[in-house]
Amino acid sequence: MKKFMNRAETLVAESLAGFVAAHERLVAFGADRKFIRRRSLRPGKVALISGGGAGHEPMHVGFVGKGMLDAACTGHVFTSPTPDQIIAAIRETDGGEGCLLIVKNYDGDVMNFEMAAELAGAEHRIATVIVRDDVNPGGSKRSQGRRGVAGTLVVEKLLGAAAEAGWRLDELSALGEDLNGRIRTVGVSLRGVTVPDTERETFVLHENEMEMGVGIHGEPGRARVKFATADEIVETMLEAILSDLAPDQSDKLLLFINGFGGTPVSELYLAYNCARARLARLGVTVARSLVGTYVTSLDMAGLSVTVARLEERELSLWDAPADTAALRW
């Protein structure tokens, strides 16, 4: 295993230090470097806090900034941040309007964010949105039910814009819950990932295999299938999504192709092209698009397809300005 690192014990801290130094206009470390926050907090808005294990960069630190998150807490690689980190972020960012915690549905994350919410609940108004966009309803050994994967970006963008526009905590929380039924993601991997601590690949695929339905922690997916053309792969993925999401021709869709870290951007655009053509044949409208490497699983070669059914209100929230390291428009 060759990775750009000095020691496994310090790689997350060193990488975050580099991130803050590179984006000092946008972000700063919170107290004791327990989290990364917007450099300038805006009073009078609900604070949005997310986080999770390292290894998914640029999520979530790259989504901190105007129009998205107020703070992101990062744990060790594929390991939830501690309640202590989350509480510190709540204390520092709550300007009186309360805090919304956006949590991916993985057991460790859910447990630690819940504990933080409980411990800080006496002094702060807190609501939690648990993102569940994975098409796989059975979850995995790391989660009960659908996992929270690349659709988390969509939730954080929409709720971030809404918070910026002055929505109250209960309104944001309701939109978050509502979005859970309208965003679906499926991932495919061509290669396992190597976790820096263990130096082992999480699963090993043969030259003619791929893993369909993977999450973002190197856990195996729901089926190991034969490798195929991009058209065939994307068609299989869209089928799983659309049978769940059941959009009709009046729906406005967001189509998001996300790279897992080791996939060249040219292949992401090729996959986007396949998906776009397939959706056109089905007569549904792609109203917004995003293609890039945003929600990763270290250097995993693979990608996910996310489709969201958005109403006019959410299209406006999607289009609202964002000024973060990873998303900016």
Next chain:
Amino acid sequence: MKKFMNRAETLVAESLAGFVAAHERLVAFGADRKFIRRRSLRPGKVALISGGGAGHEPMHVGFVGKGMLDAACTGHVFTSPTPDQIIAAIRETDGGEGCLLIVKNYDGDVMNFEMAAELAGAEHRIATVIVRDDVNPGGSKRSQGRRGVAGTLVVEKLLGAAAEAGWRLDELSALGEDLNGRIRTVGVSLRGVTVPDTERETFVLHENEMEMGVGIHGEPGRARVKFATADEIVETMLEAILSDLAPDQSDKLLLFINGFGGTPVSELYLAYNCARARLARLGVTVARSLVGTYVTSLDMAGLSVTVARLEERELSLWDAPADTAALRW
């Protein structure tokens, strides 16, 4: 070799079609899909045209838009665009103020852009900047002298902003030449790349080896060395750059860490952190920073470090708005 593709013969065309569809607000295909251009050309400015082989995405297509390029011509993987493509781009984008061709110093690119300039020269005013930012003065079998690598992004950003600000063709050309002496890049690779057509890795590295001084076409670098810590790797790279660039403490530096396609963003920030610390110890000032996957070599695991000595004028050009798929601020 597993890649998201349908057929090797069509992968570039399919990927570009996806790119244009995903970014239709910004870009459009030029005549006969020979190049990608800004959706709205601005009359009264010099047209900036670049291009090269596919496999380096998001460069150059991701740099087409306001404040950067007017058109980008893409060849097949690691293969120069044809003179025919370049001439079509010149014809469609020259609004009367002439065209500046920005060419990476690789023999095939230089030859084809020169031929296009010659053939179109009777009807259009054309100047050419050949980017030579590689620290390796000897070049490789694909180039005479320093290659044009990640520093090309810096040249395209600065000249793009200058063109937007109304600089004339001769002024842009002079700045481009001047920048060649002030931008240096060195790349390191942990793994060879697999070219879709050949299905062979361009070079094979053992578990304890890395290739120092690589270009962006999978060609070997100037030395195969023992794998080391990120601190040691970055120090070696900066030494090569700084001995060439010789900045002093009054210089304002741009520090750009570029991923080659297969490197996680967390490792890029870690490398940035190492470089930033090293430069701080040397007492030189990092005035601007960029970290990301911009100038790639398919899915090569590796990164490059670029340092540019910028004067106040260039800092303003760097800060000027850009609205492209890959760079936006």
